[in-house]
Amino acid sequence: GAGVSQSPRYKVAKRGQDVALRCDPISGHVSLFWYQQALGQGPEFLTYFQNEAQLDKSGLPSDRFFAERPEGSVSTLKIQRTQQEDSAVYLCASSFLQGFGYTFGSGTRLTVV
Amino acid sequence: AQSVTQLGSHVSVSEGALVLLRCNYSSSVPPYLFWYVQYPNQGLQLLLKYTTGATLVKGINGFEAEFKKSETSFHLTKPSAHMSDAAEYFCAVSEGGTGNQFYFGTGTSLTVIP
Numbered sequence: 001g002a003g004v005s006q007s008p009r010y011k012v013a014k015r016g017q018d019v020a021l022r023c024d025p026i027s028g029h030v031s032l033f034w035y036q037q038a039l040g041q042g043p044e045f046l047t048y049f050q051n052e053a054q055l056d057k058s059g060l061p062s063d064r065f066f067a068e069r070p071e072g073s074v075s076t077l078k079i080q081r082t083q084q085e086d087s088a089v090y091l092c093a094s095s096f097l098q099g100f101g102y103t104f105g106s107g108t109r110l111t112v113v
Numbered sequence: 114a115q116s117v118t119q120l121g122s123h124v125s126v127s128e129g130a131l132v133l134l135r136c137n138y139s140s141s142v143p144p145y146l147f148w149y150v151q152y153p154n155q156g157l158q159l160l161l162k163y164t165t166g167a168t169l170v171k172g173i174n175g176f177e178a179e180f181k182k183s184e185t186s187f188h189l190t191k192p193s194a195h196m197s198d199a200a201e202y203f204c205a206v207s208e209g210g211t212g213n214q215f216y217f218g219t220g221t222s223l224t225v226i227p
Binding site: 004006033035040041042043044045048056059091093102103104105106107109 | 157215216217
């Protein structure tokens with residue numbers, strides 16, 4: 001597609017529920033990032049993939065967060081046993097050339113109730 | 114370690130007035146610098162970037178920014194504000210190269226007064 005597509009756009013989860021957020025990057029883009037944006041804050045790094053390899057996951061806030069990109073294209077961010085503090089917008093970004101500015105998706109707004 | 118400070122979480126300007134959004138960064142290596150704009154319920158859109166070369170960079174929608182190493186700044190300007198410029202603006206820094214993450218500031222909300 002022409003841009004980075006994320007689904008769902010909105011997700012309401014009950015506390016303790018597992019959720020899966022999907023990112024479809026631009027075709028051919030090697031690099032893929034996940035960011036978490038809390039209300040009124042700037043995005044914060046979660047994890048980075050180069051093709052299917054997860055090269056950096058230092059930003060994942062806990063072991064409840066897990067990301068994968070098994071075929072080097074679509075990526076899924078999974079959050080287990082969601083907590084209220086997980087409520088945020090989760091942004092995916094991709095790029096063909098690393099470090100030169102990424103194309104961001106519109107994000108998934110997760111609300112944990 | 115890298116970080117970004119955006120002075121002023123809210124900026125208001127009159128339509129047609131100069132827009133100045135401030136960004137200072139901290140980086141132990143030559144930085145790559147970016148400005149992104151975010152409209153409500155949308156993702157981040159790249160306005161402009163500095164990697165190497167000319168320190169004055171021009172972006173979309175009439176915005177420009179100047180990299181000043183001595184001041185560790187990368188302020189965003191636009192000579193004449195338009196109503197459609199009202200949005201959230203984020204400055205970001207990275208080390209560039211392979212897979213380096215972006216560090217974002219906390220954002221500046223720009224209001225344009227008619």
